[in-house]
Amino acid sequence: MADKTKVQRELAAQLIAETERLVAPLGRPVRFMEVCGTHTVSIFRAGLRQLLPDTVELVSGPGCPVCVTPDRYMDQAIAYAGEPDVILTTFGDMLKVPGSVSSLNEARAGGADVRVVYSPLDSLPIAMANPDKKVIFLAVGFETTAPTAAATVLAAEQQGLTNFYVLSAQKLVPPALRLLLADNEARVDGFILPGHVAVVTGADAFAFLPREYHMPGVVTGFEPMEILRSIYRLAQQTAAGEARVENEYGSVVRPEGNPAARRLLARVYQPVDAEWRGLGVIPASGLMVNEAYQRFDIAAVQPVKVLPAAKKTACRCGEVLRGSINPRECPLFGKGCVPEHAVGPCMVSVEGVCAAWYKYGGGRFHYGQ
Amino acid sequence: MCLAVPAKVMEIEGSLATVEIRGVQRKASLMLLPEVSVGDYVLVHAGFAMQIVTGDDAAETEALWREMNGGPRTVE
Ligand code: SF4
Numbered sequence: 001m002a003d004k005t006k007v008q009r010e011l012a013a014q015l016i017a018e019t020e021r022l023v024a025p026l027g028r029p030v031r032f033m034e035v036c037g038t039h040t041v042s043i044f045r046a047g048l049r050q051l052l053p054d055t056v057e058l059v060s061g062p063g064c065p066v067c068v069t070p071d072r073y074m075d076q077a078i079a080y081a082g083e084p085d086v087i088l089t090t091f092g093d094m095l096k097v098p099g100s101v102s103s104l105n106e107a108r109a110g111g112a113d114v115r116v117v118y119s120p121l122d123s124l125p126i127a128m129a130n131p132d133k134k135v136i137f138l139a140v141g142f143e144t145t146a147p148t149a150a151a152t153v154l155a156a157e158q159q160g161l162t163n164f165y166v167l168s169a170q171k172l173v174p175p176a177l178r179l180l181l182a183d184n185e186a187r188v189d190g191f192i193l194p195g196h197v198a199v200v201t202g203a204d205a206f207a208f209l210p211r212e213y214h215m216p217g218v219v220t221g222f223e224p225m226e227i228l229r230s231i232y233r234l235a236q237q238t239a240a241g242e243a244r245v246e247n248e249y250g251s252v253v254r255p256e257g258n259p260a261a262r263r264l265l266a267r268v269y270q271p272v273d274a275e276w277r278g279l280g281v282i283p284a285s286g287l288m289v290n291e292a293y294q295r296f297d298i299a300a301v302q303p304v305k306v307l308p309a310a311k312k313t314a315c316r317c318g319e320v321l322r323g324s325i326n327p328r329e330c331p332l333f334g335k336g337c338v339p340e341h342a343v344g345p346c347m348v349s350v351e352g353v354c355a356a357w358y359k360y361g362g363g364r365f366h367y368g369q
Numbered sequence: 370m371c372l373a374v375p376a377k378v379m380e381i382e383g384s385l386a387t388v389e390i391r392g393v394q395r396k397a398s399l400m401l402l403p404e405v406s407v408g409d410y411v412l413v414h415a416g417f418a419m420q421i422v423t424g425d426d427a428a429e430t431e432a433l434w435r436e437m438n439g440g441p442r443t444v445e
Pocket residue numbers: 314315316317318320327330331332333334337338342343344345346347348354
């Protein structure tokens with residue numbers, strides 16, 4: 001039996017050749033969008049853009065939760081962090097994200113108590129140990145992460161904690177895809193669907209793509225081979241003029257997702273119109289703590305006032321997130337804006353499209369044309 | 370941010386599991402996946418087990434290899 005890496009290399013080559021053969025009769029390049037920041041990073045790291053033929057373009061969508069979090073949310077988080085009786089807990093990727101005037105890192109340098117946690121649950125012992133403080137978890141992320149924050153709220157209730165809160169800016173992927181399809185700026189032929197979002201939502205949550213938009217979608221994992229498989233599947237559908245949701249991540253994605261996680265989400269949260277950086281306010285695209293759990297929602301218990309964000313910047317992150325321009329079309333890319341001194345969140349986040357382009361050179365540079 | 374990694378369940382105590390990820394042991398909550406047993410492989414995200422991992426990727430890749438070489442379709 002041939003060794004595994006050799007088989008993988010051969011299969012990758014065959015997948016790419018088959019993909020090229022499938023799209024050739026179309027007489028135009030096909031364009032597939034990945035809508036998960038982890039896919040973006042994986043694609044760049046493995047150099048998939050270079051491996052694919054010129055007739056297959058990959059474009060990144062609004063799949064980096066840090067990147068789509070608007071200035072206003074960061075301003076609120078920074079305002080809470082500035083209160084003397086607050087301990088803010090957050091995933092590490094939020095620290096450098098700019099708000100309209102500063103970042104959590106700067107707030108921390110100024111004396112704010114901001115702590116990085118690996119899990120939202122890590123906030124609870126902190127709340128327990130600091131009964132005179134309010135512990136606020138920055139609940140940011142998509143369907144994958146939202147149930148972990150919801151479970152933490154329930155755990156706080158079970159433990160009788162009265163000083164734990166969330167500041168929710170959690171977002172839902174399907175409404176953002178609808179928006180992209182409605183204005184069609186991204187001009188995509190299919191979606192590489194976010195595997196870990198689908199672990200929770202189920203592949204069925206994307207059935208609206210073929211049904212309402214005749215748009216193919218393939219759920220897949222994060223190994224280069226899994227991504228290539230999804231591209232091949234999308235090419236098959238595109239070439240045949242078909243549209244289905246296929247699941248190439250069957251080892252963890254079930255049609256119905258994770259029902260326990262979805263039940264828990266529904267128990268703690270309710271859908272709400274939400275602002276996305278670059279996409280504006282999208283109806284029912286966010287999650288807010290519902291009335292039954294409102295005492296855990298810092299925005300309800302103790303609203304904080306922030307000035308309307310009036311930042312003037314040449315950052316074009318919004319267009320990058322919609323797939324309408326590539327980072328190199330931004331005048332600041334690689335000049336005023338580099339990862340160590342980022343102007344916009346698409347360069348701050350390790351999953352940001354600008355950061356991936358900067359770090360990996362952007363492949364063949366004809367992304368977005 | 371949505372990254373999740375596979376881990377083996379070593380021990381379960383109430384709704385908390387000890388899991389092993391690439392040789393390192395850590396805790397993972399089972400609040401979102403109560404049906405887990407010791408020995409299962411689970412996908413862990415932000416301190417929570419999110420799903421049981423079934424089958425393996427190598428087998429899926431092999432099935433696709435066969436499909437491209439004239440075998441039956443492997444996805445629906
Ligand atoms: S390169 Fe920097 S300034 Fe330009 S769009 Fe990206 S994040 Fe914004």
